[in-house]
Amino acid sequence: MLTPDFREELRLAFDDDRDADAFLLRLDRYWPDLTAALGTVYPDALADLERTLATRMVMSYHERPVDLKRLDHARLLQGDWLQHPSTTGYVAYTDRFAGTLKGVHEHLDYLSDLGVTYLHLMPLLKPRPGENDGGYAVMDYRAVRGDLGTMQDLAALTRALRERGISLCLDLVLNHVAREHSWAQKARSGNRKYRQYFHLYADRTVPDQYEQTLPEVFPDFAPGNFTWDDDAQSWVWTTFNAYQWDLNWANPDVFVEFCDILMYLANRGVEIFRLDAIAFLWKRLGTDCQNQPEVHAITQALRAVMRIVAPAVAFKAEAIVAPHQLIHYLGRGEHYGKVSDLAYHNSLMVQIWSSLASRDVTLLERALAHFPEKPATTTWATYLRCHDDIGWAIADADALAVGLSGDGHRRFLSDFYSGEFPGTFARGLVFQHNPRTGDRRVSGSAASLAGLERALEDGDAREMHLSLARLRLGHAVVLGFGGVPLLYMGDELAMLNDYSFQDVPEHAADNRWVHRPRMDWARAQRRADLGTPEGRMYTALAHLLRARRSLPQLHAGVESRVRHNPNPHVLILTREHPVGRLVQVYNFSEAPQTLDARVFEPYGWPVAVDRITGLRLPLGADEVEIAPYAHLWLTAP
Structure with a gap:
């Protein structure tokens, strides 16, 4: 409880009255949000948590650089900074875009010329050696992947980006850590404290009970949700891969650890955190262990901590779930507007590709018309493609309402975009076919899925024109819908599938790498040449972005x-x-x-x-x- 004595104790930790006032004003504002959420999830540990967190927040505030404190003040005065039509996101893997963090510096003019104000560099925190799920098996949250640079390089890059008005977005993997993470290493060695950071079971009794209602995320190469670990002498909860250990968020120590990680990275200049796999945090027997109410309370508590220490920071929820569940990640009921600031509008992306294949918008109309309204202070992240596969999230109720079979339409889309449907223009690959459920997701670059790869191979000028027209249309919907449009690296240049992933051992089993090519800077140099596909695509997209910036109607506080x-x-x-x-x-x-x-x-x-x-x-x-x-x-x- 924030008693007058405790509040005064905190004030005495400051030498500067202005810093004390700034911190305590924010503490007064967000402490109720923090304690209400913590009381829901950790009622028995609340008193200890309050004191621990308050002390650590003061320490982190003292360590926060002056220019970031100035940014905090600016963001508090402009709470809608992510909602402006001038906001444009760009998503890339550091090594594939520019080699290293220092290499990104050399291409900042390219990003500024395109109008980028938000740069998401895909997982760059230190992963486990070898196979690491594209960087999502984190071994150390306070270190950068060695071949990309150092934490000092990351801080230097964020300063350079801020000078250009570009905010850095970084992935924060919340659900799991690598088996090689220090917490997991200590758990494997028998340390009782750290064994409680994970879900460990001596036999299959409890895991088998959970498996009755759990789906499989990667049925091809990671079937089941539990893995036997010889060192730990336990079955370990591993939703995604055997080397990714799910964390036990029912343990308040895990919550404190991630508060420390968030504050550490925020003080290195990270402005937006993509909360990876957030839907999976809370485990409850008899459910699919996704979208549980405690997830939203945890997010509210994490957000309150950041609003007190670093209010320039925003959260983006990586929750690829049904619309009626997704809206809770932006806030419903007691959490309204108190959780994530952005969430992926996965449904819009899926429906764009669905309508391009069917040439029919009836299902798209139905899905959007019945999509729940978000809180006015929050923002959709809209996109045509991303680093991940496309799962055909077509709701059965929506399909039935327009005279379609949900299962049948999902199968049609899988066939169409994997190149198997007669007359298709697309070139994609089936990802993670699950015979039990019929789920067949698809990998592929936007340009290849839109028909450019096939058109170039066939030397078909008309089809090339149509494929670029499809890409322009798709991007126009993304840019016009309202929110933060995210451009995936290379889409602005109509880059194609890269099949060389098959020659890289750690990538060969995961065909999502087909749409994660290395940036073609020779192609980028031709971006003004309207005689090339890249020139036509880049010019059209840059023009759309300029038009978008001129339209106040595209402020994300307005609904489409x-x-x-x-x-x-x-x-x-x-x-x-x-x-x-x-x-x-x-x-x-x-x-x-x-x-x-x-x-x-x-x-x-x-x-x-x-x-x-x-x-x-x-x-x-x-x-x-x-x-x-x-x-x-x-x-x-």
């Missing part, structure tokens, strides 16, 4: 809403803003389409202006023609 129209090939989204309405029109077909002009009657516009091209669109005729794969952002003149 579906406007139904009778043409199943055309999606219409509207955004209502005090400066005026924005109407977005997207043709998901390679054929021209017509819209009944009465669709626009409620807006009272005889003429609209497309804010992408600047062209005026007359709306007085009975029908309005929409070009193949057109994407229009319309406002009043």
Whole structure:
């Protein structure tokens, strides 16, 4: 409890009155959020936790660099900094983008020229040697992967990024650590304290009870959710891989450890934490051990700690779950607006690819129209592709509502994007086929999935034009939906699948590396050449980004809403803003389409202006023609 005596004790830890005031004002504001959440999860340890955390927060605040404290003040004055239309994200693996952290410095002009304000460098904290799930098997949270640089290099890079107005996003793996992490090593040696950091069982009795309701994440190469460890003489909970040990978040010591890690990394300049595998933190018998209520209380408590020590920091939830579950990661009920600041809009990504394959937006309309509204202070992270596979998260209820079979449509999409469906334009690979459930996810770069790889192989100029048009359309939806658009490295240059992953032993079994190529800087040098696919893609995307920055209607505090129209090939989204309405029109077909002009009657516009091209669109005729794969952002003149 924050008693007057305890509060005064904390004040005495400061030499500077201004620092004391800043810290204590934030403590007063966020202490109730912290203790309410901790009381839910750790009621028996609450008193000790309060004192431990308060002491460590004061220490971390003292260690925070002056320029980061200044950024904290700025972010408190501009709480919507992630919601502005000027915010643009870029996602890359450090080694594949530039070799090392120092190498990233050499390419900051490239990022600034594109308009990037948010850079997510994929897992770069020290992983276990050898196979490490793309860096998500962390061995040391306070060290950088040796071939990428040092923690000092990371801090230097964050300073250079801040000078350009770019925020660094880093992965924080919460659910598990590598078997080689010091906590796991101590647990394996028999240390009682650290054995309680994990879920260890002497026999299969309890694991078998859990397995009755647990899904398999990687059925091909990591079947089951428990692994026998000879050193620990126990069955260990390993959701993702045998070498990734799930942490026991019911132990308050684990919570304190991650508070320390967050504060340490925030003081090195990390501004956004991607909370990896957050849905899996809490284990409950008889459930799938995902999306449990305690997950949101833990997130609220972690966020409160950061709001007190480093309010410039934001959280992004990596929760690829159903919409009715996803919305809780941005806050519902008592956690409303108190958990993560961003969450991935996985459904939008899936529905874009679904509509491109079917040339039909009926399912997309249904899914978006029934998506829960987020808290106004939070933001979607929107994207066309990412580092991961695409799981066809089509809800059975949505499919049934538009006359489809959910299972049948998911199978169609897997066949289409793996190149097996007759007439498909896509080149992708099946990832993790599960015969028991029929789940067949897909790997592939955006350009290869959109048809560019096949078109170039066939020398088909028309198909090349259409594939680039699909990419432009997909990016326009991502940029126009509202939120933080995330561009995955190489998509701006229409880079293709890279099949050389098969020659790398630690990558060969994981075909997601097909869409994790090394940056082609020769290709980047040709980005102004409109005679090349990369030039046409980069120029179009850069133009879309400029148009986006000019439109206040794309502030993420505004929701995109579906406007139904009778043409199943055309999606219409509207955004209502005090400066005026924005109407977005997207043709998901390679054929021209017509819209009944009465669709626009409620807006009272005889003429609209497309804010992408600047062209005026007359709306007085009975029908309005929409070009193949057109994407229009319309406002009043």
